[in-house]
Amino acid sequence: MIRLENVSKVYGADIPAVRDASFDIPKGEFVFLVGPSGSGKSTLLRLINRQERPERGNVWVAGRNINEMANSQIPYLRRTMGNVFQDYKLLPNKSVFENVAFALEVIGKPRHLIAQQVPQVLELVGLGDKEDRLPHQLSGGEQQRVSIARAFVNRPLILLADEPTGNLDPSTGEGIMSLLEAINGTGTTVVMATHDHRVVNAMRKRVIQLDRGIIVRDQERGVYE
Amino acid sequence: MIQRISYAFRETIASFRRNVTLSMAAVITSAVSLLLVGATFLMQRAFDNLLVQWRGDVGMIVFVRPDVTPEALKFVEQNLKSQPNVIDVDKLAYLDKAASFEEAKRVFAGDTTTLSLLSIDTIPSQFKVVPKTTDPELVRSLADQYRTLPGVAGVSLAEDEFDVISTLSGFVRTVTIAMSLVLLAVAVILIWNTIRTAIFARRREIEVMKLVGATDWFIRVPFIMEGLIQGLVGAMVSCVGLWTLNSAWTSGVAGFKAGTGVSSLVVPDSYLNGVMIALLIIGATAGGVGSGVASSKFLDV
Numbered sequence: 001m002i003r004l005e006n007v008s009k010v011y012g013a014d015i016p017a018v019r020d021a022s023f024d025i026p027k028g029e030f031v032f033l034v035g036p037s038g039s040g041k042s043t044l045l046r047l048i049n050r051q052e053r054p055e056r057g058n059v060w061v062a063g064r065n066i067n068e069m070a071n072s073q074i075p076y077l078r079r080t081m082g083n084v085f086q087d088y089k090l091l092p093n094k095s096v097f098e099n100v101a102f103a104l105e106v107i108g109k110p111r112h113l114i115a116q117q118v119p120q121v122l123e124l125v126g127l128g129d130k131e132d133r134l135p136h137q138l139s140g141g142e143q144q145r146v147s148i149a150r151a152f153v154n155r156p157l158i159l160l161a162d163e164p165t166g167n168l169d170p171s172t173g174e175g176i177m178s179l180l181e182a183i184n185g186t187g188t189t190v191v192m193a194t195h196d197h198r199v200v201n202a203m204r205k206r207v208i209q210l211d212r213g214i215i216v217r218d219q220e221r222g223v224y225e
Numbered sequence: 226m227i228q229r230i231s232y233a234f235r236e237t238i239a240s241f242r243r244n245v246t247l248s249m250a251a252v253i254t255s256a257v258s259l260l261l262v263g264a265t266f267l268m269q270r271a272f273d274n275l276l277v278q279w280r281g282d283v284g285m286i287v288f289v290r291p292d293v294t295p296e297a298l299k300f301v302e303q304n305l306k307s308q309p310n311v312i313d314v315d316k317l318a319y320l321d322k323a324a325s326f327e328e329a330k331r332v333f334a335g336d337t338t339t340l341s342l343l344s345i346d347t348i349p350s351q352f353k354v355v356p357k358t359t360d361p362e363l364v365r366s367l368a369d370q371y372r373t374l375p376g377v378a379g380v381s382l383a384e385d386e387f388d389v390i391s392t393l394s395g396f397v398r399t400v401t402i403a404m405s406l407v408l409l410a411v412a413v414i415l416i417w418n419t420i421r422t423a424i425f426a427r428r429r430e431i432e433v434m435k436l437v438g439a440t441d442w443f444i445r446v447p448f449i450m451e452g453l454i455q456g457l458v459g460a461m462v463s464c465v466g467l468w469t470l471n472s473a474w475t476s477g478v479a480g481f482k483a484g485t486g487v488s489s490l491v492v493p494d495s496y497l498n499g500v501m502i503a504l505l506i507i508g509a510t511a512g513g514v515g516s517g518v519a520s521s522k523f524l525d526v
Contacts, residue, residue: 049436051436071441072440072441075435075438075439075440075441076438077438078435078436078437078438079437079438083436083437089429089432089433089436091429091430091433102433102434102437103433103437105228105232106232106434106437106438106439106443106444107437107438107439108228108229108443110228111228150437154437154438
């Protein structure tokens with residue numbers, strides 16, 4: 001589903017963010033990217049959704065080399081992916097329903113489909129009764145659930161999560177993780193960047209560890225260390 | 226499709242409301258600049274009318290000395306009438322001293338020095354001659370024929386006045402066009418800045434839109450429409466202003482006597498309508514281009 005071949009990304013003159021990274025993530029896998037802040041986890045995610053382009057190497061998503069894709073094709077690539085962030089990135093003046101519906105509106109989904117799919121996905125993330133709330137009326141965990149609902153509402157092939165539990169207390173974080181696991185269970189490939197030991201150690205999934213932009217470990221059923 | 230259009234309209238209106246002050250500034254600047262552009266066109270057309278009328282009505286004036294003998298006067302008149310091939314005899318007019326003095330008072334209304342030198346006794350009487358040809362060379366040679374006749378004080382060609390007027394109108398045109406271009410540039414920059422501010426205000430929303438796979442055009446269109454509407458509204462305001470100015474001018478000019486020149490300083494309605502349509506197109510294009518450039522510059526992936 002996702003394949004990196006000797007990918008390098010350099011910011012500025014000589015600050016390497018990712019050096020010679022190669023890995024292969026099959027469809028339906030759940031992968032943790034771990035490592036300290038600044039080790040290149042977020043950059044890897046941004047290379048996969050093509051917010052960044054590598055200086056060297058190739059990134060393949062669903063069988064297509066995305067570095068060779070025309071800019072006009074990128075929106076369609078992104079429709080096959082969901083993104084979840086540490087700071088949720090919800091629109092503060094839109095309700096829970098509108099935030100999720102927004103993701104479908106801007107890709108031109110017809111209204112009756114939106115009216116059908118949004119309540120379904122909100123039910124799935126456990127917010128069926130909070131459709132009309134505004135983000136600031138929700139707890140952090142609930143806001144992250146809205147953001148996951150928005151990422152998943154279009155049934156993406158891939159879900160990219162950048163420190164989704166970073167702002168949450170451990171028990172709330174556990175709830176988010178079981179939600180991501182459930183989404184993974186529907187066949188969606190999940191790639192999650194984190195430095196949360198507890199989460200990684202509890203799940204025992206594949207772990208790719210980065211250190212200053214270099215992949216130092218790639219282990220099935222790994223722990224954080 | 227309808228959903229996308231309604232989305233674009235909603236976003237445009239919402240954005241307009243978020244930036245009322247800046248939007249108003251952009252609208253007013255484009256209105257003022259377009260009003261100037263329009264006024265330039267109308268003034269130019271009015272000048273042209275005047276010139277055409279002068280050229281058509283009077284080609285040449287033969288001034289007769291104030292102390293001319295009746296015989297010499299008669300000779301000049303007969304001479305003029307004897308050339309119906311070159312001179313439009315029907316339009317030939319003789320202004321005696323009294324009439325010439327009246328005309329001088331009007332022509333030199335702002336020039337008291339010249340006026341004080343003239344009196345009913347010292348003023349030359351004049352023949353207003355309309356040549357049948359409009360070829361300046363032929364008219365000049367015609368004038369030369371009369372300069373040497375006894376009793377003739379001089380011959381003046383309307384061509385000379387014509388040159389003054391066309392130089393003047395050319396100057397006015399250059400200045401007003403330059404001013405309106407500068408103002409138009411300012412309007413485009415203001416629209417550009419409004420759109421930049423609007424994009425900045427919505428950068429979070431735009432980031433989300435990109436991540437969920439909205440196409441660039443989907444994101445861009447509301448901003449382009451916003452700029453286009455700003456330009457168009459500015460143009461509409463300028464049309465109202467231009468129409469009002471033109472009506473006031475036309476009714477003011479209507480008070481002057483026909484044939485005095487001033488009364489020809491009006492433009493036909495069809496021309497006014499054409500100018501207004503041009504202003505609407507210029508306004509919409511300038512606004513659309515300004516915001517299009519801004520939105521592609523600030524919305525890069």
